[in-house]
Amino acid sequence: MVTAIPFPFARIVTTAVVVAAVVLFGMLVDNAFVITLAGYTFAFSLFALSINVMLGGLGEVPLGQCVFFGIGAYGAAIGMVTLKLPFEVALLLSMAASVVAAALIGMLTLKLTGAYFSIVSWGLSGVAMVAALNLPDLTGGPLGMFGFPPITLLGIPLSEPRAYFFACAGLLAGAVLLMAAVRDSRFGAAIESVRQNPHLARSVGVDVFRERLKAFTLSAPLAALAGALCVPYTQIVTPEVFSVSNTVDALLMVLLGGSRLAVGPIIGALIFSIIPYFFDMDPNVRVLVFSGAIILVMMFAPGGLHQMAQALVRRFSGGAR
Amino acid sequence: MALLLQTLINGVVVGAGYAVIAVGLTLVFGILHLVNFAHGAFFALGAYAVLLSISVGVPYLLALPLAVGMVAVIGFATETLVIRRSLYGVGNNGSIIVTFALAQVFMALLLLVFGPNPLPVSAPFGQTSLSLGNVVVAAQRVFILVVSATVLAGFGLWLARSVKGQQILAVAQNPKGALYSGINVPLIRSLSFVLGVSAAGLAGGLLAPIITAFPTMGNNSLITSFIVVILGGMGSISGAMLGALLIGVANALFETYASVSWTPALGWVMVIAILLFAPQGLRGKAQLHRY
Numbered sequence: 158m159v160t161a162i163p164f165p166f167a168r169i170v171t172t173a174v175v176v177a178a179v180v181l182f183g184m185l186v187d188n189a190f191v192i193t194l195a196g197y198t199f200a201f202s203l204f205a206l207s208i209n210v211m212l213g214g215l216g217e218v219p220l221g222q223c224v225f226f227g228i229g230a231y232g233a234a235i236g237m238v239t240l241k242l243p244f245e246v247a248l249l250l251s252m253a254a255s256v257v258a259a260a261l262i263g264m265l266t267l268k269l270t271g272a273y274f275s276i277v278s279w280g281l282s283g284v285a286m287v288a289a290l291n292l293p294d295l296t297g298g299p300l301g302m303f304g305f306p307p308i309t310l311l312g313i314p315l316s317e318p319r320a321y322f323f324a325c326a327g328l329l330a331g332a333v334l335l336m337a338a339v340r341d342s343r344f345g346a347a348i349e350s351v352r353q354n355p356h357l358a359r360s361v362g363v364d365v366f367r368e369r370l371k372a373f374t375l376s377a378p379l380a381a382l383a384g385a386l387c388v389p390y391t392q393i394v395t396p397e398v399f400s401v402s403n404t405v406d407a408l409l410m411v412l413l414g415g416s417r418l419a420v421g422p423i424i425g426a427l428i429f430s431i432i433p434y435f436f437d438m439d440p441n442v443r444v445l446v447f448s449g450a451i452i453l454v455m456m457f458a459p460g461g462l463h464q465m466a467q468a469l470v471r472r473f474s475g476g477a478r
Numbered sequence: 479m480a481l482l483l484q485t486l487i488n489g490v491v492v493g494a495g496y497a498v499i500a501v502g503l504t505l506v507f508g509i510l511h512l513v514n515f516a517h518g519a520f521f522a523l524g525a526y527a528v529l530l531s532i533s534v535g536v537p538y539l540l541a542l543p544l545a546v547g548m549v550a551v552i553g554f555a556t557e558t559l560v561i562r563r564s565l566y567g568v569g570n571n572g573s574i575i576v577t578f579a580l581a582q583v584f585m586a587l588l589l590l591v592f593g594p595n596p597l598p599v600s601a602p603f604g605q606t607s608l609s610l611g612n613v614v615v616a617a618q619r620v621f622i623l624v625v626s627a628t629v630l631a632g633f634g635l636w637l638a639r640s641v642k643g644q645q646i647l648a649v650a651q652n653p654k655g656a657l658y659s660g661i662n663v664p665l666i667r668s669l670s671f672v673l674g675v676s677a678a679g680l681a682g683g684l685l686a687p688i689i690t691a692f693p694t695m696g697n698n699s700l701i702t703s704f705i706v707v708i709l710g711g712m713g714s715i716s717g718a719m720l721g722a723l724l725i726g727v728a729n730a731l732f733e734t735y736a737s738v739s740w741t742p743a744l745g746w747v748m749v750i751a752i753l754l755f756a757p758q759g760l761r762g763k764a765q766l767h768r769y
Binding site: 271280281290451 | 513515560563564572573574575576578579580582583585586587589590697701704705708739740742743745746747749750753754
């Protein structure tokens with residue numbers, strides 16, 4: 158396991174500083190737009206975490222991970238508008254649906270690896286988009302679904318910027334802790350062995366396909382949660398949620414922050430939304446700049462920015478370990 | 479009967495266009511063992527290069543080879559600056575990410591320069607169509623069929639008869655052995671990449687008058703060529719041609735007799751079925767990464 162900070166003490170201090178910064182940010186910033194955007198960034202970070210289960214965990218590039226994001230978004234929308242369910246129930250149902258979908262899709266496709274998995278995964282998201290466009294009774298067709306009732310989560314009004322921010326931050330923190338626990342578990346070790354050398358893993362008794370399926374099934378509800386949590390911000394769900402550009406955004410976040418670090422995707426997500434906000438970037442310029450950055454990162458530091466930072470720290474602290 | 483005949487002909491004509499893109503993709507895979515996710519971007523670049531040439535007054539028939547030349551130059555620059563430096567030694571998903579990011583860069587550039595709206599590309603054949611009995615085919619489609627068949631046949635001959643063609647096949651079979659025999663392997667790799675993406679550019683220029691030019695057109699064509707190449711067997715050139723015809727005809731039949739709006743899903747269902755039950759495709763070697 159690779160960690161950026163070697164001492165538990167330093168890790169505790171860092172965690173405390175980060176938590177304090179988030180709480181202060183949520184209390185002190187008054188600009189409703191900024192704080193809503195920050196909440197949305199945290200919600201979308203959950204999607205990046207989901208992608209990282211596949212990318213950092215299994216070493217696969219899941220171009221179609223937006224299928225589960227879309228299931229979450231459409232699940233929340235259909236649950237609230239068509240079935241008149243409360244948001245919490247719709248959220249849980251769509252996460253459950255994403256688990257079932259992941260188990261089915263995984264059983265079919267996880268035998269494939271590398272580019273073949275990426276292509277088929279992308280293809281399934283294409284099928285999902287065609288289906289969303291062509292089933293207007295279920296999904297509202299090309300126009301999508303909108304006109305939601307005021308959304309609350311366990312009594313917290315998500316339409317209120319500050320409440321939305323803290324709800325997303327809390328859920329993200331929970332997800333990060335869960336992911337860290339998973340990574341330190343036996344299952345996490347099995348996954349790591351599968352990523353590094355599937356043949357060796359199998360020779361010592363790891364059921365490679367089963368572990369891959371478990372990781373895939375774990376990644377799906379995270380993406381669905383992200384999809385549902387983005388609904389209070391976007392206020393509309395269109396077939397575009399199944400577009401590959403949705404996956405690309407999250408993939409860029411993971412690669413920027415570094416796939417080997419538990420909070421790497423979140424660091425990437427912050428970079429991905431803060432820099433364009435300050436430079437007032439068009440979304441296309443954003444994709445251009447960050448895709449270019451990814452090519453450079455892959456050429457010169459395949460571990461992401463966090464690996465670069467680590468190398469710098471090591472150089473300045475003079476540590477030759 | 480007339481409807482069936484018309485559908486089959488439409489399928490073959492569309493399939494000919496697919497064949498040119500797919501042969502480029504399969505060539506790059508066969509020689510460089512690289513699944514080029516940026517292949518569709520070169521298709522879009524070809525279409526926009528034709529658009530650009532026409533807008534400065536070059537006639538379409540001259541704009542087409544000019545566009546292929548431009549795409550070849552961009553392809554050569556890409557291979558030299560990025561692919562060659564980052565591909566080797568990055569591992570399996572490194573090449574997926576790099577080529578995919580390249581596609582995003584090209585797509586975003588096209589969006590920024592030309593805007594998101596589809597732009598019409600005028601061709602000399604315009605709206606004229608040829609009729610043979612009950613069957614009607616647009617002149618541009620006949621042109622596509624003729625150019626595709628000529629280019630593919632010429633390429634096949636060149637590969638089989640010329641020294642460079644034989645060197646390409648040698649590198650595909652055994653890069654180390656080719657190197658020991660004195661073949662300039664980096665040059666052959668570069669040449670294969672440029673040839674592959676130029677084929678995509680040619681297809682973009684050929685199809686642009688029919689489907690117009692828009693920045694995300696590369697995505698659709700990439701997906702189609704993946705479908706074709708996987709069906710034909712990754713790395714097999716004859717398989718790609720066969721797969722293109724099959725997919726073209728299957729799509730046309732499905733569009734005519736089942737549903738137009740669900741057609742995009744058909745290819746994917748076919749690919750998933752092939753990967754699961756016959757992973758080497760029609761003509762490929764069994765070299766798929768699986769557990």
